[in-house]
Amino acid sequence: MKKRESVQHIMATEPIALQLNDGLSKAEQLFKTHRVRHLPVVSGEKIVGILSVTDLARISFVDSYDPKNFTVDTSVYSLFTLEQIMVRNPQCIPISATIKEVAKIFLEAEFHALPVVDQNDKLLGIVTTTDLIKYLLAQY
Numbered sequence: 001m002k003k004r005e006s007v008q009h010i011m012a013t014e015p016i017a018l019q020l021n022d023g024l025s026k027a028e029q030l031f032k033t034h035r036v037r038h039l040p041v042v043s044g045e046k047i048v049g050i051l052s053v054t055d056l057a058r059i060s061f062v063d064s065y066d067p068k069n070f071t072v073d074t075s076v077y078s079l080f081t082l083e084q085i086m087v088r089n090p091q092c093i094p095i096s097a098t099i100k101e102v103a104k105i106f107l108e109a110e111f112h113a114l115p116v117v118d119q120n121d122k123l124l125g126i127v128t129t130t131d132l133i134k135y136l137l138a139q140y
Contacts, residue, residue: 007097010135011116011125017042018051024077024085027051038113038128041086045122047115049086059085092117095124099135102127 016034018027020043030039031053041049060076092115093102102114106129116125 003098003100005099006095007093007099007102007116007127008095008125010099010102010131011127012131013125015040015115015123015126017123018082019043020048020083022082024056024080024082025074027082028056028074028077031056038126040090040115040123040126041082042123047090047092047117047121047123049083049088050090050111050113050115051082051086052111052113055085055087087111090115092121093127094119099132103132106132 016030016036017040018030020041022041027039031037037053039051040047041051059080060074091105091109091111093105095116095118097116105114106112112129114127115123116127118124
């Protein structure tokens, strides 16, 4: 295992993202269509937030969440905006970060996705705990 391997090796380089003015219905559609659990939220190209499928489930008062059968009460979507539900100013990592640095962040954090940005906060990719686990499993 390389000690200084770049996050570029494991990140998704074309992340599915929401624009800040997108609605929650669009978010649900993207979660289902692309089978992802985290969507960066951008204003132009700059990262401003992140939304997880759990965030949507939380506002829709679901009794249980099954990622393979994701159904929410969409009537609550009219009560909230994306900006109200998303995590604002999420922790991001620079494109120069290493996989080891990502692992340390996930170990200490209570989230499972990190947007990867350039020096101007332009979204370049996203790395998740699943990406990290797949990388580690491939080492064995």
